[in-house]
Amino acid sequence: MSLANHFELLGRDGEARTGLLTTPHGAVRTPAFMPVGTQGAMKGLHWREMRDAGTDIVLGNTYHLMLRPGAERIAELGGLQKFTTWDGPMLTDSGGFQVMSLAQLRKVKEQGVTFRSHIDGTAIELTPERAVEVQRLLGSDIAMQLDECVRLPAERSDIERAVQLSLRWAERSKRAFEGAPAANMLFGIVQGGDSPELRRTSARGLTEIGFHGYAIGGLAVGEPQAVMLAMIEETIPSMPADRPRYLMGVGTPDDLLEAVARGIDMFDCVMPTRNGRHGMAFTRFGQINLRNARHANDPRPLDEESSWPASRNYSRAYLHHLVRSGETLGAMLLSGINVAYYQNLMQAMRTAITERNFQLFRERTRGDWARGDIAAR
Known part of the structure; x- marks a missing residue:
């Protein structure tokens, strides 16, 4: 059964794409980065800061929300958007990654997975x-x-088994989604570990089943970046060109830049907020570790040209003090700075693709990261 397509491809530059994904709660500009609100909240940040930073869509975690406070309770309270007050688009993962990460607490069978609540x-x-x-x-x-999802490295037999099981689960998932509102979407997930052949098999199988969008899962789980990028290159030709492509759980700014260059449209990762809580700031100069003593007397802001006020208005010395003192404000400020940087990077990529100078933008951005702000780091 053919599914309605809610994705409009607006422009290309090489393999890089820009487009618009229409959802019941608004439009998502692509390439898009989704900050992760695992339990219905961004750690240390208010939803309005997500909007101010340029975020179109956020991610919620099925596994955690079904355990606490419970899906039925959230439904009774009006759904995730009303429950959280985030009024924009939201994607929820299926819990598959937790199936992998809770290896000591679960059993995988044909019917599904059984596990013990970590709570x-x-x-x-x-x-x-x-x-x-x-x-x-x-x-x-x-x-x-x-x-x-299989953690790498893994035996080929284990990867192949997971691919075939995931394809059978994909068919069941699609049948279960029948009857959902027409504007809502279901994405299939390509598996296959680090095997090009199995990646292609998975992508083609999902395309035959038919989904609103297609994700690449099972990467950024221990393999080098070169392997991840190679698997993207192997997989994309077997994915529908007119549907959104989502690389799950990725990643660093460099990961995003390189994946967009290979045709990826959507991303999610905990890195901006997690690294912010640990004193790390993402900037156009690269990543800056504000725990380092060299920042203690530095009156400069992180980036005086940034569009994000906290990047311009707070000195590195003050941010260093907050981080070293364990003040919650430090984690909050750096998390906001990092989310804003990621969203600014995505906007800059969308503009570069539209103007057809993405390769030049890519080279300049990677050059700035490589040179860095040596005196400040």
Whole structure:
């Protein structure tokens, strides 16, 4: 069954693409970066700061939300957007990554995965049907199929088994999604580890099933960046060109830049807020570790030309003091600075693609990161 396409491709420069994804809660400009609000909140940041930073769409975590406060409770309270007060688009993952990360607490079978809650040890079964049901109860604009993600390196036999199981789960997920509002979307997830052949097999199988969009999963799980980029290059030719392409759980600014150059449209990662909580700032000079003593007497801002006020208005000395003192404000400021940097980077990439000078932008940006702000770091 053919599914409606909510994605409009607006421009290309080489393999890099820019487009517009229409959801029930608004439009998403692509390439897009989704900050991760795992439990219905951005750690240390208010939703209005997400909007101010230029965020179009955020991510919520099915596994965590189904455990606490519970999908049924959120549905009774009006869905995720009303519950959280984030009024924009939201994507929810299926819980597949937690299936991998909770290896000591779960068992994977044909029917689904059973695991013990990390909160209270309660036994829980997550099937493709239940994963879709939970996401529909949450009310997310974009839901993901349940898949099995394999941590690399892994034996080929384990990767192949996970690919075939994920394809069978994809068919069940799509059937379970029937009856969802026409404007809502379900994405399939390509697996295949570091095997080009299995990546192509997975992508072609998902295309035959048919989804609103297609994600590449099972990367950024321990493999070098070169392997990740090679798998993107191997996979994309087997994915529909007219549908959004989502690289899950990625990544550093350099990962984003290189993946967009290879045709990826959407990303999510905890890195901007997680690194902010640990005293790390992302800037056009590269990453700056504000825990370092060299910043203690530095009156300069992180970037006097930044559009984000905290990057311009606070000295490195003050940010260093906050971080070293364990003040919550330090984590909040740096998390906001990092989210804003990521969104500015995405906007700059969209502009460069539209103006057809993406390769020049890519070279200049990587050059700035390589040169860095040596005296400040």
